[in-house]
Amino acid sequence: MNEEKKPAELLDHAYMHAHGIPHEHGHVHSHTRTRAVVNRLARAIGHLERVKAMVEDGRDCSEVLIQLSAVRSALNNTGKVILKDHLEHCIVDAMETRDRAAIDELNRAIEQFVK
Numbered sequence: 001m002n003e004e005k006k007p008a009e010l011l012d013h014a015y016m017h018a019h020g021i022p023h024e025h026g027h028v029h030s031h032t033r034t035r036a037v038v039n040r041l042a043r044a045i046g047h048l049e050r051v052k053a054m055v056e057d058g059r060d061c062s063e064v065l066i067q068l069s070a071v072r073s074a075l076n077n078t079g080k081v082i083l084k085d086h087l088e089h090c091i092v093d094a095m096e097t098r099d100r101a102a103i104d105e106l107n108r109a110i111e112q113f114v115k
Contacts, residue, residue, distance in 0.1 A: 044074035
């Protein structure tokens, strides 16, 4: 599975994940923390909207940077919740079914997340 996926294939894959549809990995993704993720994303969006308003209002750069820090923290914490959920469900399933592709996919996602 070294070939690059086209954007449409990624979208289809994401759709299948989001809707619990079995796919190339042969397992269903079940997410137990969806509400927590949605709530955290809403908070991050609120912080980001505040940053935009602060910039439009010509607020002090240091205040904007502090607010941007809150956005980054909210996104990082959301990523941690998603990662924990993925490890506890999808990766456990991948280990049980010896699905190396799912583990490789997680490694690629972690590389992107921690950049």
